[in-house]
Each structure stands twice: as C-alpha cells, then as structure tokens.
Amino acid sequence: MDPDLTIVLLGNSGVGKSASGNTILRKQVFDSRQSSTTVKNQISEATADVFGKRILVVNTPGIFDAEEDIKSKCQDLLRSSVPCLFLVVFRVEPFSNEHEKVLEAVYRFLWPQGFKNCSLLFIGSNALQDKSLEDRVFGDEPSPLVPTFSGRCYLFNENGGEEQVRELLEKSGHLSTPGNSATATDPEKLPLKKQKPEDQEKEKLEKLKEELRNLMPEHFNQAERLLEKCFNKDPEEFVDFIKCIKAPQKKADKGYFWNKVKVHSISTGRTCGADQAILEQVKLNKRLLETKVETTDLQKCDVIIVFCPITSRTGSDVEAAMRDVPGGKPVVLVLMHHTRDFDFSIDVKRWSENYQSVALDVHVLFHETLQGLLKCRRNDEAIKQIHEELNRHSRSGFLNFWGNK
Structure with a gap:
C-alpha cells in the first residue's frame, strides 16, 4: 500500500x-x-x-x-x-x-x-x-x-x-x-500532481520574472536570459542564476555590494559581429556571475577593449589600432583573424612589450560564414583570459536588488 x-x-x-x-x-x-x-x-x-x-x-x-x-x-x-x-x-x-x-x-x-x-x-x-x-x-x-x-x-x-x-x-x-x-x-496547497508539469513550470517562471523586475534595468535582460536557460532543465544554470542575483559580498541596508567593471570597446575594422559576440560572452559567462560588466563611454571606463581585425601585416594593423587609443587606462587588445581554419597559425608575440597600456593581448578567429566568432578552443581560451583580466580591474558597486520592498 x-x-x-x-x-x-x-x-x-x-x-x-x-x-x-x-x-x-x-x-x-x-x-x-x-x-x-x-x-x-x-x-x-x-x-x-x-x-x-x-x-x-x-x-x-x-x-x-x-x-x-x-x-x-x-x-x-x-x-x-x-x-x-x-x-x-x-x-x-x-x-x-x-x-x-x-x-x-x-x-x-x-x-x-x-x-x-x-x-x-x-x-x-x-x-x-x-x-x-x-x-x-x-x-x-x-x-x-x-x-x-x-x-x-x-x-x-x-x-x-x-x-x-x-x-x-x-x-x-x-x-x-x-x-x-x-x-x-x-489551490495553493494541492499536490503538484494535480497541476500539469508545463503549467507548473510556467507559473514558476512568471513568479521569478516578477522578482527580476526589481533589479536595476541594466541587470534585467542578463538575468532573464540566464533564467530562461535554467528552465531548460539545467540545475547548474539555476544555481548560477540564484548566485547571480542574490549573492552579495557584503550586505548593506536593502542592497548589496557587487564587483563591477566598466569597459569601452573600440573596433578598428570589419568584425562580422564577432566583437559583439565576445562582449556578450564576457557579460554572461559563469566566471563573472558576481562581477557586473558595464559598457560605457571612454571617459568613464576602467578598461578599454580594442578589437583589431588583421587585414594585412599584424604589426602595421596593431600600430594603426593603437594609434588613437588614449593612454592612462589598461587595454585588452583582441587580434581578430578572418579565417575558417580552426588550426590557423598565429604569431604569439606579446604586444605589451611594445605598448605599456596593453594589459592583455589575445587572438580570436572569426568568419562571416560561421556566424562571426568561431566555436573553438582558441576562442574559448581567449575569452577566459579576458574574464580574468576584467576581474583584476573590477571595483565594488551597489546593487539595490530588493527595490522598494
């Protein structure tokens, strides 16, 4: 029985x-x-x-x-x-x-x-x-x-x-x-089996979205996308989502202190949307769930990200890209190679030796026929290095998660 x-x-x-x-x-x-x-x-x-x-x-x-x-x-x-x-x-x-x-x-x-x-x-x-x-x-x-x-x-x-x-x-x-x-x-106390699973899941999604609306506007779209992912039955995504919106380093009144970094991006040529794809991954990647990444203007930024497509010789393209970058702020230099070859050979020269403001230089592969940024180990490693560098330049900021509650 x-x-x-x-x-x-x-x-x-x-x-x-x-x-x-x-x-x-x-x-x-x-x-x-x-x-x-x-x-x-x-x-x-x-x-x-x-x-x-x-x-x-x-x-x-x-x-x-x-x-x-x-x-x-x-x-x-x-x-x-x-x-x-x-x-x-x-x-x-x-x-x-x-x-x-x-x-x-x-x-x-x-x-x-x-x-x-x-x-x-x-x-x-x-x-x-x-x-x-x-x-x-x-x-x-x-x-x-x-x-x-x-x-x-x-x-x-x-x-x-x-x-x-x-x-x-x-x-x-x-x-x-x-x-x-x-x-x-x-109805609030009925066993879950009385409710269709898809209706139950939809109800949870709507309740959590309502909570999300108490986030500051610039956080909402990022958290909503992660929330949608967690409802695809991925518990790891849900744990990360909870941390993303509720994991304070330090509590203060009705808000929380949150690490954040402001970046300004410069693209010096045609990127087929790969530059925006990189920025999007930087903002959403799990390694930065407790660091808020903001894009802002040149004067207010903490880090400048320079996207430099290589169209002729690497040295001359980098020189042209760095010519108009103001000094005084750290630069992440992203050298972009137009190719469909996942094993494309790349010069591993460190450009920080030539330019003091370059805190990090990475190489990525892109091509318009492969939706911009290639899905390969080299690009994954480059984005990981960008994450780590941005974390070094992050600062504490205040997030009023609970709104007026």
Missing part, C-alpha cells in the same frame, strides 16, 4: 537525519550512531502511522557519500504519484560554505519539479542561545540560496515531542486540522 506522504531526509553525515526520522515516526527505527556503517553508506526506509497518515521516511547517507544513489532515489520518487516532502537537515550553527554546497547538491537533485516541496529543517533549538533562528544561523550575511526557502524553515528540539512533528506537517501543508488552510479546496 502506498504511503500518504514520503519524507526524504537529506544532508551531511552527523547532522541529525536519523534522529529526526525517529522523531517523525515516533519510534526508534534508524540507528543514529555516527559510527554506524549502515547509516553512512545506505539509504534506509521505515513507515509508521502518524496523526492518522501513513508516512514513509527515507533516511539518506551523507549527501556527498552517495551522491548518485541519493539523486536516483529522489528522481524515482518524483516520478511517482505519492506526495513527497524533502527536508534538508542542518544543525543550528552559523551557516558556512559547506552548508551552501549541500543546498547546491539538493538543487541538482530536485530542480525543477521537486523544488517546491523542499524545506530546511534545523536541529537543536537549545543552541539558539536566546537568538532567533535567522540571527543564530545566518547572521548579517545569509547564503544566496537560503532566501529561496522563505517560509519553509522548521526547527526541531532534539528532545522535543510530537507537537513539533505536527507543526511541521501542518505548516508544510500535509496535515489538515480545523482552521488549517491545507484543504482540498485550497
């Missing part, structure tokens, strides 16, 4: 998953000793009747000890018709990079259809030390992924009774009581 609800416990080893499973089922079924080989290496399950519901608890090993097995189990459950609640279990302690890695792994397992049924469960309310959960765990600099779980954070006392389990089930919409809105007539 299928259970009424499946609860999956996820997280690192030793955080209290087994103890939480025992608390939910109101009996000792999982070995909570950290030295237990069973707990460490295997997925275990147990079922019990809890508040009139048949509940199956799936207790998983440490999330990085059996990542593929856990991912496979989660995806099997998502394909079934049984309602699922995924609980990411943490101790009550200051949030760290290790905690964030756990959340990123969970995103990879569950995105997109399981994400709405994922919550955070913190163990050890006696460790709050007279602070709120938010202050004790997150302090002044919350993880960029945690705001996504707004309204879906729960707290267990290690020695707590069944009331904390009742509260978890009620607030997560899996237990109806008088006055509880989690009824069959409440």
